[in-house]
Amino acid sequence: MDKILIIDDSQDIRQQLKWGLADVYSVVLAESVNEGISLFKKHQPVVVILDLGLPPHEHSSVEGFRCLSELTDLNPHVKVIMLTGNSERENALKAIDMGAYDFYAKPPVISELKVIIARAVHLANIEEQNRILQKSLQANPGGMGGIIGQCQEMLTVFSTIRKVAVSDVPVFITGESGTGKELVARAIHDTSLRKKQPFIPINCGAIPENLLESEFFGHEKGAFTGAHSTVQGKLQFAHKGTLFLDEIGELPVNLQVKLLRFLQEGIIQRVGGREDIAVDTRTVCATNIDVSKAISEGKFREDLFYRVSVISLHLPPLRERGDDILLLAHYFLRLFSEEYKKRVRRFSASAVAYLKSYSWxxxxRELRNRMQRAIIMCEGSTITPADLGSDQESEELPQQIPSGIYSLREARSRVEIEMIEAAIERNADNIQKAAEELGVSRPTFYDLMKKHGLRKDWPGVIVE
Ligand SMILES: Nc1ncnc2c1ncn2[C@@H]1O[C@H](COP(=O)(O)OP(=O)(O)OP(=O)(O)O)[C@@H](O)[C@H]1O
Ligand SMILES: [Mg+2]
Structure with a gap:
């Protein structure tokens, strides 16, 4: 539940709001500025409802303004809704000027206030997503090989890459399938002094065993049936560059012995040949199997393991990367929207909840694939859980908007907002066309947008 702080000296109003809002929000109450500030620090609510006239100057706005500026100093992103008396319109506008989100004239009508709060919470959430995205763009100015990540574990991965890149030490990357092992291997190469030389990947699990030796070391003409000409091995191609041994856990034991000998001596011989060929390469290996288990079962040679794992680097599964999930989702949203020339801009609240709770x-890789599909499938500008291939029911409206009986005024507002947003979306942000479609003039359409606090780009999360 999202938290809301109410600061009002009137016991009646505090109670009324608490009763009215507690079904949707977790409500915290304060009766003075000082209490409000300390509860704000403790609970860090996204939305605050603040009385403009607070003691000891109940009949002026001094305390309300003081409180507002302290709150926005503490968190510039907080959404403060000012509660004002009817005669205080000017001060209410001044509060907006000072950074309040909105104002509302007493006496509070819960159903109306709920709509305002729901919008504030929704906007706060979207702004937060946007900040995460911006942070990601700043965090990777040079793109560290296009690896997106902000969580502590990924920052450690970046710093390890930087540290090991300049030396030639072998690096051993572990992590579940799809965690970015190959991406990291390439980043190590691209950050190293060998970056202008080749990066040669060999997928040890994908090549039939009888062809592996020749793939590694090459062969002489006539070395075996079908060897019509002399062929260079991948190792030789990696001379001066980086050799990436993917799925090294799949390498048959006899080849493990030969690979170890090469790593110790830096010399290869082609299959069927006698010439010693010196190869200078740096190795990066990756696996998603449990290596210590493979060693104890005799499937992986311990001496080879020690040789290739001077530095080991573990990539955490996506589900353990916290906000990185949203960060990556936004990154792919942008990437594929551009690629497929679609105007997809954002995730619905329920899509965000789905992204966060799914186990990935x-x-x-799965997130990337699902995002690609979502952008292709998405019909509007907002990705829903259904677009992401979730089997849960999609909820188009922000979850915070309570269902139930609405006042006529509230219902009308909601219908207006939905129709305006849909018209803008259908007409690709062309206000003239959107207005024509709804049968109103352009100025009226703008007035309606203003009345509902809508902006053309609201609540798009992509800054263009
Ligand atoms: N942190 C990241 N930022 C951006 N893209 C990523 C990130 N991690 C992985 N990817 C993308 O996800 C896909 C899978 O990554 P990669 O092939 O490196 O995974 P892997 O760990 O080698 O998987 P496997 O074990 O199945 O071989 C790629 O398209 C890659 O570009
Ligand atoms: Mg891989």
Whole structure:
């Protein structure tokens, strides 16, 4: 439940609001500025409802303004809704000027206030998503190989990459499938002194066993049936560059022995050949299997393991990366919207909840694939859980808007907002066309947008 702080000296109003809002929000009450500030620090609510006239100057706005500026100093993103008396319109406008989100004239009508609060919460959430995205763009100015990440574990990964890149030490990358092992291997190469030389990946699990030796070391003409000409091995191609041994856990034991010998001596011989060929390469290996188990079962040689794992680097599963999930989702949203020339801008609240709660067994690769599909499937500008392939029911409206009986005024407002938003979306932000479609003039359409606090780009999360 989102938290709301109410600061009002009137016991009646506090109680009325608490009763009215407690079904949707977790409500915290304060009766003075000082109490309000200390509860604000403690609970960090996204929305505050603040009385303009507070003691000891109940009949002026001094305390209300003081409180507002302290709140916005503490958190510039907080949404403060001012509660004002009817005669205080000018001060209410001044409060907006000082950074309040909205004002509302007493006496409070719960159903109306709920709509204002729901919008404030929704906007706060969207702004937060946007900040996360901006942070990600700043965090990767050079793109660290296009690896997106902000969580502590990924920051450690970046710093390890930077540290190991300049040396030639072998790096051993572990992590579940789809966590970005190959991406990291390429980033190590691209950050290293060998970056202008080749990066040669070999997928040890994908090549039939009888062809592996030749793939690694090459072969001489006539070395075996079908060897019509002399062929260079991948190792030789990696000379001066980086050799990436993917799925090294799948390498058959006899080849593990040969690979170890190469790593110790830096020399290869082609299959069927006698010439010693010196190869200078840096190795980066990756696996998603449990290596210590493979070693104890005799499937992986311990001596090879020690040789290739001077530095080991573990990539956490996506479900353990916290806000990185949303960060990556937004990154892919932008990437694929551009690629497919679609105007998809944002996630619905329920889509965000889905992204956060799903377990992502296929990790970043799965998120990438689902986002690609979502952008292709999405019909409007907002991605729903259904677009993401969720089997849960999609909820188009922000979850915070309570269902139930609305006052006529509230119902009319909601219908207006929905129709305006839909018309803007259908007409690709062309206000003239949207207005024509709804049968009103352009100025009237703008008035309606203003009345409901709508902006053309609201609540888009992509800054263009
Ligand atoms: N942090 C990240 N930021 C951006 N893209 C990522 C990130 N991690 C992975 N990807 C993308 O996800 C996909 C899978 O990554 P990658 O192939 O590196 O995973 P892997 O760990 O090697 O998987 P596997 O074990 O299945 O081989 C790629 O398209 C990659 O570009
Ligand atoms: Mg891989």
């Amino acid at each position: 067994p296929g990790n970043v």
